[in-house]
Amino acid sequence: MQVLSSLKVAFIKWVSRLYPMAKRNLYQFHGGIFPQYHKELSLSHPLKRGIIPKTLVLPLRQHLGIRTEAKVKVGDRVLKNQCIADTEKGLSAPIHAPTSGTVVAIEPRYKPHPSGLKKLSIIIETDGLDESIENVLAVDGAHPDSPVALKEIVHQAGIVGMGGAGFPTFAKLPEKRNTVKALLVNGAECEPFITCDDMLMQTHADEIVKGAQIVGHALGVEQIICGIEDNKQKAIQSFSKACADTEIQVHPVMTVYPMGGQTQLIQELLGIEVPSEHHAIDVGVLMMNVATLRAIYHAVTFGNPLISRFVTISGLGLEEPFNAEALLGTSFLELAEMAKPKQPIDYPLVQGGPLMGTALHHNNVPIIKTTNCVLANPPKPVETVMPCIRCGECMDACPINLLPQQLYWHSRNHEFDQVEKLKVFDCIECGCCSFVCPSHIPLVQYYRHAKSTIKDIRQKEAMAELAQKRHEFKLDRIAREKAEREARIKAKKAAVKQKTAQKPQAKSSAAAAAAAKAAALKAKKPSATTEGQPVLSARDKAIAAAKKRTQKAKPSTGTESKAPSDKQPDARQKAMEAARQRRNQAKTAEDSTDKAAPKDSKSAQAAAKRAAAVAAAKKRAKKTTEKQESNDDT
C-alpha cells in the first residue's frame, strides 16, 4: 500500500512537469493554485526586535466584535502591559499598552481596513524606557485545568485569532471539556510573501508547543496535530525537535494555496469536511494559529498580554525585506521605510498577502493584532478586464467547490437571491478564481460586493419590519386613546344628565318627595321606595364621576364640578373663575419672560435662531393660555 501511494506521488510529480495542475491530486481538498511564493525575500534577512517607535496608534477595535472603551485619559502615563481599553458590553478583547509612555490623544485615526475609515484610537507617545508591569494578568504559571479558567486568562490577555480573522480566541474555546477531539496547529502559511509564522516556528517552536499543550490540557483534547507546509523545511525541523517528547504530531502538508485556510487544513489533516454554515467546533475540531498559541503560552505562564506580534515586511519594492516582532500600533510606513525601499513609497501598501490582502488608502496606519504582513509591491500596469469566456478555470480552482462563474454572472446582474443560493457566504475570498481567470476578472471583488449588499438588504428588511411594527403600534395606540376619550366623554354626559335630574328636586324642598319618586322612576329602580335613598345615590354617582374627572383632568375642573353640588351662588363662582384666569395669565407671562431672559443672555452665535424660537415660544404660550381659558370655561 505504502509503495503504491509513493509510486502514485512520484507519477503525479512526473506528470506535473507536463501538466502542472496534476498536483491537485496530491491533497485532499478541491482546487487550489500554485503561485510563485517569494518567501525567500523576507527569510533571507534576520528577525528584527525591540523596535520602539515614537508614537503608537492603538485602534479601540482590533478584532471581530464590538469596540472597547478607553480606560485611560489624555495625559495619563501608561506602563507596558497595562490594560488601556476594555468593555463589558459584548464580544471583544481588551487592549494593552505595548510599551511605557504617555497618552497624547484619543481620537479617530486611519485603521488598516479596506474602507479607509478613521476609527477611534489611543495614541501613545513612547518614552523609550519600556517600563513594564510584570504579570499583569496575575497568573501563577500553572496550566489551567478547566476551559473556563483558560478562557478567562485568554480573554484578559486580549488574545484574538492572529492568522487574520481576528475572532476573539476566548469566544472560540468551548466551555466544556472533551468537546474538542482534535486540536490543529495551523503552521501552513500559504500566502505568498508572508513568512512571519515560518519565522516564529523557526525561533520559538518550544513556546508554540507549550501553548498547544496548555490548550490541550485545559480542554482535554485527545489529539494535537500540527500542519506545516513542506516548503518550510526549517520550521518543520525545529518544530519536530520541540515536539520530540510530546504527544504532538508534526504533519508536513503539500504546499498549495490556500492550504492555510481552516476548512482546507482540517480536510487535509483529518479528512473531515466542515459542513456549510457550520464551524469547525461543530465537528469537534479546534484550529489555532501558531502565533495565537504562543500568545496563550505567554499569557498563561508569565501573565503577559498580547502587545506585539510577528509581522513580515516584504515586497518587490523593498531592498531588505525582513520579519519583525513589532509592537502593536507601529506604523506600516515606518516599518516599510526600515526595509530600504527601492523607490519612494508613494503607492499603496498592502496589508496581508497579495491574494487575500487589501490595499490601503493611507500608508500611515498601525499594525494591529491581525496584521501579518506589510506588502510593498510597486504598481505595475495591469491587464485590462476582458469578458468571461466561460472556460471554467475558476470552478476547477475553487477550494470549496463553489461555482465562481455562476456567482459572477449573478453578482454582476445584481441577482443577489441567486448568489445567496449559490452559497456565496461559504466563499473564503481566497482569490484563487481571480488568480486563474484568463480574462483578469476581479471575481473576488464581485463576491465581496455581493456579500455586503446582501447584508445591507437584510438590514434594510429588518428596518422596514421594525418600522411597520412601530407604525402599526402607533395606529393601535391612537385608536385606543380615542376610544378611551370617547368613553370618558360618555361617562361625563351621563353624570351631567343625572345631575340635571337631581337639581330641581334639590331646589324646592316642598316638592322633594314627588321629584324623588319621579327620579326613582326615571332611574328604573324598583327598590327605591324611601325618599332619601334615590337622592343620595344620584348624588354619589355625580361625585364619583367628578372625582374620576379630577383624577384625569386638571384639578381646576374638580372645584368647578363641586361648585354646583355645594350650591354656591353663581356670582361668587364667576368671580372665582375670573380670579383664576387672571392668575393664569400672570403666570404664563412670567413663564415666557423667564424663558426669554436666559435665552437672550446666551451666546450671540445662534441669536437669530433663538429669537425665532422665543417668538414661537411666546406664540405657543399664548395659545396654551387660550386653551387653558377655554378649558376653564367648560
Added chain:
Amino acid sequence: MIAALIIFLVMAILFGLLQGYASVRFKVEGNPLAEQINQLLPQTQCGQCGFPGCKPYAEALAEGESEVNLCIPGGHKTMIEIAEITHREPKEMAETAPTSQQKLVAKIDESICIGCVHCIKVCPVDAILGATKKMHTVIEQECTGCELCVPVCPVDCVEMVAEPVTLHNWSWPEPSQQTRGRLNRYDSTENAHLLLNKSTKGES
C-alpha cells in the same frame, strides 16, 4: 349510459363538496395581494403617496384604486415591482427622491427645540422622544427618514442628516464602478495578484 351519468354526477358532487370544504378550510383573511405589495414598499410610512402609511397604499393598490408610481422613497424599482405584481402598466415616476446613497435620518438641534411635541405627533414610527416643554430627540435606529417632522417644526430645528459611514454600514464597492486599466490609489486588491508572475504559476 346511466352508469356513466351516475358516475359523473357522484364525482361532481364529491368535487363540489371538496371545493366547498377547501374554501372554508383554506380561507384567506384579508387581501393577500395587499400584503404582498406591502412587503415591497419601503415602510418609511412617509405618506408621500397621499395615503396615511404604506399599508393603506398597498390596500388601495390591491383594490386597483391607485396609481403604481406614487411611492417616492421606493423609486423606480418599487414601481416596477408593483406593476409586475398587479399586472398593470408601469408608469414613469411623477417625482423622484433625491438620489442620495446614504440613508437620511432626522436630527433635532437640541439647543433650539422648544418642546412643542408637534414632531412627536406626526412621527409615524414613534421615533421621537420627548414631552411637552421638554427637549426632544430622535432615536436614530428607528427613524425611517420620512421627513414628516421637518415641516411641522415651528422653530425649524429638525434637519435631515446622512448617517455617517462606519465599519458596520460600509460595504465593498462594486468592481465595475471602479476605474480599470491602471492600479490607482484607491483600488483594492482586485488586481494585486497580477503583481505575481503568472507565467510561472506551475512552479511551487
